[in-house]
Structures are given as structure tokens and as C-alpha cells.
Amino acid sequence: NAGVTQTPKFRVLKTGQSMTLLCAQDMNHEYMYWYRQDPGMGLRLIHYSVGEGTTAKGEVPDGYNVSRLKKQNFLLGLESAAPSQTSVYFCASSPTVEGNQPQHFGDGTRLSIL
């Protein structure tokens, strides 16, 4: 039961570098999400997708881009990394947004920007 898989688990970047975080789910879920989690704050939505080929901005989208070329994959890109983007990034998926269907989370990517 893989569920939601995120790679890499840890990464250290220098300011200005770019990178892509990968998220894959094997549950055939339509909806996928990227969050960041910072100490003392709730999970904040960066971008989300309601289906293959679609993406939308969340609460804190600046400095990030996403793509969902295949239903099972949701990629998060950092164009030019900044120290303020040091965080733990979680990917999640859900079959729908209605009713009692919870979001399923990956194990997270711990990203440090120096």
C-alpha cells in the first residue's frame, strides 16, 4: 500500500537554485495538493489540482509552480529558491472534496535553503 509517495525526503539548496519536488499517488484520486508546514502555523496550501491537466493557486503560491501532466503525479517546482522557502512540504490527495473523504498525505519533504 504505497498511497502517496514524495521524493526526495530531504534536500538542502543554495539561494537561487531551482528544484522539483515529486509526488505520486496510486489511489486514482482526482484531487491533489501541495502544502507547506512551518513551526507554529497551520498547513498552508500552495497549489492544488482538481484533475489531470489542471492546476490552481492556493493561499501561498508565490515562488512556486506546479504541473499535473498525469493523474497520478503532481510536481512542485521552486524557480529560484529563497531562505523563506525553508519548510516541510507535504503532498496530499483525495477522491473528492465533498463529504467525509479525508486527504491522504505523503511523508513530507524537508527542504532547507541556505
Next chain:
Amino acid sequence: GQNIDQPTEMTATEGAIVQINCTYQTSGFNGLFWYQQHAGEAPTFLSYNVLDGLEEKGRFSSFLSRSKGYSYLLLKELQMKDSASYLCAVVDSNYQLIWGAGTKLIIKP
């Protein structure tokens, strides 16, 4: 604006009962979730409430009062493995989850 309030930290004794409160002010309401998150791990689903009242699931129960914008998570017969953060999240009118900062629960023997 939208706001979810939870206590930052609580301490309880193994075998006891603890209640973690969550109050919310959101644009619309389409349900409330509770998640558990152990340190360094992913959040995992605990419960969902959309109607007023108590939902019981083993040692865990969750209560909702929509008129008061209030929910609580009740944990009974506390075990050391219940040491974790508990996250309250409300589904708003756009069906997006608004998350509280979480309550860190420390269980002492």
C-alpha cells in the same frame, strides 16, 4: 478572515482523559476534520464531523457545535503512543481545508 484556534500545547497523564478544543471562524462550513501528526511524520485522518453532536470511534470521540463554531476531540485511556500533535481543519465554502496550527499533546507516565 478565516481563523482556526487551538491550544498550542497540553499535557496529560497516561490512562487519563483529555479534551482538545478547536474554535473556528470561516467563510462557510462544509465539515470539520481532526488529524493526528506524530513528530516528523505525515498527518493521518482521525475523524470527520458535519452535523452537530458526538462521533465516537474507539478511544477517540469528536464533537461539533456549528452554532458555536466549536469542536473538541476527546481522547480516553491515554497511551504513550498518543503523544502527537492534533490538527483541526475546517472545510470552507470553496471546499478548501483551513488548518489550525495544531495542539501538541504530551503524555506523562
